[in-house]
Amino acid sequence: RPAAPFTTSTLQQEASRKLRLSAKQTMDVAQSLYQEGYITYMRTDSPTLSTQAITAARSQAKEMFGEEYVASAPRVYQGKNKNAQEAHEAIRPAGEIFRKPSEVASELHGRAFELYDLIWKRTIASQMQDAKVSTTTAKIAVFPLPNGDRAEFTASGTVVTFRGFMAAYEESQDEPRNEDEQEKESKLPNLEISQKLDALDVTAKNHQTSPPPRYTEASLVKALEEDGIGRPSTYAAIISNIQNKGYVIKRGQALVPEWIAFTVIRFLEENVSRLVDYAFTARMEEDLDEIANGNLDRSSWLKQFYFGAGDNPGLHSIVENIGDIDPKALNSMDMGDGITLRTGKFGPYLEIYTNPGDEGADENGRRIINIPEGLAPDELTLAKAHELIEAPVLVDRVLGVDPESGFNILFKDGRYGPYVLIDDPDAKKQKTASLFKTMSAETIDLET
Template sequence: MKNVVVVESPAKAKTINRYLGSDYTVIASFGHVRDLPPKDGSVRPDENFAMSWQTDERGSKQITAIAKALKGASKLILATDPDREGEAISWHVRSALEEKKLLKGIEVERVTFNEITKNAIAAAMKAPRTLDRPLIDAYLARRALDYLVGFTLSPVLWRKLPGSRSAGRVQSVALRLICEREAEIEVFKAKEYWSVEGLFTTPKKADFSAKLTHLEGKKLDQFALPDEATAHKARDLVRASALSVRKIERKRTRRNPAPPFTTSTLQQEASRKLGMSAQTTMRTAQQLYEGVDLNGETVGLITYMRTDGVTMATEAVQAIRSHINTAFGKDYCPAKPRSYATKAKNAQEAHEAIRPTDVSRTPDAVAAVLTADQKRLYELIWKRSVASQMQSAELDQTAITIGDNTDQTLLRATGSIIAFDGFLKLYIEGHDDKDKNNDDDQNRLLPAMAEGDSLNTKDVKAEQHFTQPPPRYSEASLVKKMEEIGIGRPSTYASILSVLRDRNYVRLEARRFIPEDRGRLVTAFLTSFFQRYVDTGFTASLETQLDDISDGRADWHDVMSAFWQDFSATVAKTKDLKISDVIDALDQDLGNHFFPPRPDGSDPRHCPSCTDGRLGLKLGRHGAFLGCSNYPECRTTRPLTVDNGEDTALPDGMRLLGHDPATGEDITLRRGPYGLYVQRGEPDPEDKKAKPKRATIPKDRNGEELTLKEAIGLLSLPRDVGPHPETGEMITAGLGRFGPFVKMGSIYGTLSKDDDVLTIGLNRAVDALAKKLASIRALGTHPKDGEAVIVRKGRFGPYVQHGQLIATLPKGDSMDDITLEEALALLDEKGKPLKGGLKTATKKTATKKTTTKKTTARKTTSKKAASSPKSKTTTQKAKTAKTKMANTTADKDDMPF
């Protein structure tokens, strides 16, 4: 009897199936098979937080596939990922099967493995366990929390702050961090200070620079030289002094390697070194974990990539140490293996760090089978893992003090020399901006000199500086900050940052987060009325409680009850909250942002249109805007900006691209049930038949990068490309159901994915039509309507065509020999409508001919049928079906593709 194994992804299933052999059937669940329905009541606090689960179409399909495989099987093995989410997926699969009573007589086991290799899979199968209830409870608590916060707080936002989109338990705290950093930058006032640096020459004619640290016997702090006059006085004093080497300090320091990657540090380092977003990093790491094809076998290259742990398996450490000895020599391998402990708050070290599954698979050895992103990320992981077990680097640090004979004026130069490179031979860790200047000073080499050496002063400069505001968060620094304060989990950081951008709460510029006005409004609202729930301390303490649940130290119902009692009471207080209270709070909080001080000192809130008006924040039906206190008498208003200056007052799933230069109408990017499209203008409420112009966006085009010019081009389709050089007939280009095409008369030619329908030229269009034209021959025009009559190759032989009417050629006749007269005779004699064309009309005509013959019989039958309830129902169903069919036909795209 076969055993059925369930994993998350098809790629993982394929690999594991190869390892396990024919006695096992491995099926993918495609992630979660169930989730909470997106509606109120899915989590019920009054029923001890009972939850209703819903299986979507894909989940139902996978459950059916698993159920089918279980027929005749003796065992179900749940082998999803070795973390909380993986445990939850396994629990959902088992629960869904139990509800359908499909597990009778079938043993259920849970196995986990940290890497997808043959040995790891074999070892896991020998050590099955039951589902981890505390991990499942932790999942339930998190899911319930996120649901209740989202479905309770978001409607409050919609009612009290129109134009906002959603709030989330961790998402809102991350947004607050970004907004508060921006507020710090806005109120920051640069302070001037000066420094003095000299260029000196040693007796051996080597140059080096040193900075002034003491003047007139006093140590200089950052602002000791506050202006140009003071700095120039100090500069002149140094220039006039006879300087020599007063003191040389040397010491050897050791620099230890960083630990192997966790989820968080991988995201940070990939951002700093590779420029990868957190989302791209995790997607690429997933691909490396699930495996690539090596010599005809799918092999996982790295261990599981969602982890807080910094330890590695003993066998892996030994293999890495062996590789270091072989590749670098024994001097680079420490006497004992290195051990690491994480410093992150709330870290769970149940899993290994991220490492290569086999250190002998060097980046160069597998480069040929990897994509560019996979190659770069694998190399980063491989080098970091190997370097973490290498010998420390040794540096000789030197500090040289130079001054006059009285030691009243002193300057200092620092530098270092690498005495032994150690792990630096393989890997140098990336740094944040604030660390780079310090590194430059430390890594500088100083020339040889001795105490007492007289120095020649070549030049002394005084330089002006200004203090800098704190830097905006990058993805790397924000992830680092979130991990430090203990909010969220590293495995969720990528999705949190993605949601903030998708909601248009923030944007990325030069790889730095900048909050949009919409994001700042939401943060100001939440900090004003829900301060506790966007407080980093509270959110971190809640994370600790959730970790206690996963470790079995707390009951998830108790944690939820304590949270919900206070949270629901806070939400209830907002029911009586007036819009004016919201406006006042937001106006006070964001006043300096919307109305920054003017250089001339005038009131930035003074209305330019009326004498006594004061500008302030206002809330309208579609969102916030800036307006005069005398509104609506005074019509001075200004929209808040987002998306590079466009109006925020747009519904979800819509983005304003600009205005049509010809009509002045808005051109918007929208998401419909079948994907992205652009639209010009809005429907006319008085003329329901008139619809705004719309155009589908090609599948290969990124909607986020779509420009106004491209949108106008799409809305202008189909466009004229030019006349065919042989026939003179106009060729047009357009978009159909199956992609871009070119058309000449009734002849269509498909375009490849590399063709741009907006810019395709005449030569390419002629080439695209050539294949179709080779199978078509024009005979002339029909004498009745002037339309073309053609003969073309068909699936069952050549045929002639006039519009939607076709007639096959007699057997043996060639399409090259037939004349226009013969074609017209064939069409008159045995012409039939093209499928999907005149078929409906023909059927109606045929029906009319037979109606008279059957009228009497039908009248008799209809009288009998009228007395039967069953017949009435059947008739009604038939009418409904007929109506549906008619509606469907009317809505069909009239393009041939």
């Protein structure tokens, strides 16, 4: 079946998958298209089309692909989200007659054209026929085996016999997050019943369950919507905030948590767990909807939220009873073998205690090993920690003479990573500079 017309969340998801746009970029472009009259309002949780829009979509589908590609009856879509407000219809091309992408190509360029094209195709496809497929399962028997038994293998293949809506648009998919979603369609070669096959190779595979893939902006927006967290107007802001605050970074399309995120989550879960509970947040979103609709009094709700009522202790009481916080304990994790991971102001590091005077250790035997930038938390195993500890200690050295001041330029490996400085003994504060990401601490020289 074709996918429903776009809501805010599905537009952000699909624009991320197909156009590689962030949630914020998608909303910025959509805002521009809306203001210029190309699409309807872009903040909506309703997949419903107006009667005029359905007529326009069906008419263009018939014109572009033929009557046999148009659904026999108008398709009416309903939102699956129980918290949906549905104050606006789905995101679609504006007007009673949709302008084809070819008709706006001279007016829209780059991302604006790509997003309009995506919205137009999705809207047209939503009123088209289902695609038809044919699935064949072949059973392949192997006998006799050395022990006299019989083994049977199966293989399935699927082919599209009628493209239907797929002639206009195919929805992209996120990387599957569990084993049940990982089956992929494939085609079988031409086979006949009782046909004898030669085994070219037989391989025994040890199947292990893989962890779910990292979230992308698309899959995170989808998860937020499923959990009832956020609304069409806030999805992009949520995604932007966790990146701007340094809680996650992007590797390609993947969102990778930073070390500071684990410290923040640990603090919240240990001290204000109720406020970071998914169900609590979803209920709060529902209450805010009720306030917006005039069904709840804002002042009364805020008073109850802050001072509490019944089983709810209130934010004021929770914060007042947090007690003393030990930042060092909060930022520390025992990795085993006497290795402690700590997250400091300038990044994560490993801490071990050896003999005073050992290479890299201070007078108390404490040694600090910086975590290389770019090493994700899930990549720091105990084995990796030992590898970092056993790596050669970077030695302070003279790189050369600064031509302007005449003082030596020194390389040092400090608490916050490797850096260079001008060794001016009379300076109140020596000039320093951190190494660029492209520089190697082992090979840096004066020219570099």
